[in-house]
Structure formats: structure tokens, C-alpha cells
Amino acid sequence: MRRRPAGPGWPPAPPPPAWDGLSWQLSDVAQLPRMRAELRRWRIVCGLSDFRDRLLLVLDELASNALRHGGGQVQAAVRRTGDAFLVAVTDGDTSTPPTPAVDRDPAEGGLGLYLIVELSTAHGWYVDGDAKTVWAVLPPS
Template sequence: MWPSAAPPAADPLLSWELADVAELPRMRAQVRRAVAASIDPDVLDQLILALDEMASNALRHGGGKVEAAVRLTDTGYLIVVSDAAAAQPPTPAVDRDPSEGGLGLYLIARMALRHGWYAGNAVKHVWALLPRT
């Protein structure tokens, strides 16, 4: 479901160093301020949902410092989230009741044009390219 692959080239837009899920509301607000005027509201909601889900997964399961970024490509918004769990690929929940959560990776994969992950220098990078429209 989450292939091992490098992300496409992209230009920086926003980035964060995160240590706690309590920082996620600030991150979401910064995304809204930065791109709300230039993006369809539904696309903005998808971008924030995917970024929030990926960052919260990294904070809960990745161990250590988490870095999150939104970058721009010609076709979309590239979300990249890095954590210290280089040996643990992103793993969608299997055979779990939806009321227990764990379905965020499935949702992101369905919204994304492409998605993947790779590891290097003891860091895991999980990424998703969401369309601009």
C-alpha cells in the first residue's frame, strides 16, 4: 500500500519541527493562513487532513524528533513527514474496527496522486502528493 519510493522534486513552502501532538493546531492554522487565498476550500481541507494525520502518526509511533513540510510541485502539494523510526514502514491498520481509528493512511493513499516512503541516515520519510485541484 505504501511503496518504497523517493518523492518528486518540489519547492519548499512550509516546514515544522514537532515534538508533541499539542503543536498540530498551530501547524494547521499556519497552513490555512499560507494557502487559503490560493486554494479551493475542499483541497485545503484535504491538505490539512493528510498533513495532520501523517504528522500525528509520526509523533505517536515514530519516536524522536518529527519534521513535517509542505512543498509545491507543478501538479500538487507534497507533504513530507520524517521521524526516527527508519526501520518501520508506514503500516495501514488491518482488520481493525473503523471506530478504533487507524484508517488515516488508507484515506491519504486514496486522496493522493502518488505516495510513498523511504529511509536514510536513521530517518524515515513518509510522503504524499495531493492534487492542487
């Protein structure tokens, strides 16, 4: 795994162009199992079980963070970016950037953003109007 510090926050940046994929409208963490099941069946990643698991983990972490902390409706998406995949999650909290936990007991959680940094080749966030999008790019290997 690549060692890059998550820093006090994620960099503000737009994601790379992406197309073809899946998306979900979410309003409750109870919807996450359905989202994960649909991604598992997605034909593009079916044959790549290890990659599919990493993709599932990043999608689940970003979506659950948005549902717990972001406010409002959440939109989650997985799309292709050439030979990689973009995971992007949008919520209504435009005033709070994604901020990794600092000096917290790991038993209390808060390590998801660090994990996403380790698994991704690029990550960031941006605000557009009344929505914030947090994103990460995962290579297939």
C-alpha cells in the same frame, strides 16, 4: 475518489522534486493545532478551500502518526511540485514502514493511511540515514 488498495505497506520510493513551502519541527501532538492554523493561512492555498482541507487532513494524519509512532523529533513539510503539493513527514523510526491497519475495528482508528491513498496521486516512504520520511502528493483538484 480513486480506488487503489493501500496494501500491507506503502511502497518504498523517493518523492518527486519539490520547492517553496512551509515546514515545522514537532515534538508533541499539542503542536498540531498551530501547524494546521499556519497552513490555513498559507497564501498559495488560501483561495482553494476544498483543496486546503484535503491538504490539512493529509498533513495532520502523517504528522500525528509520526508523533505517536515514529519516535524522536518530527519534521513536517508542505511543498509545491509543479501543479501539485508534496506533504512529507520525517521521524526517527527507520525500522517500521507505514503500515495500514488490517482487520481493525474502525472505531479503534488506523484508517488514516487508507484515506491518504484515496486523496493522493502518489505516496511512498524512504529511509535516509537515521530518519524515515513518509510522503504523499495531492493534486489541487
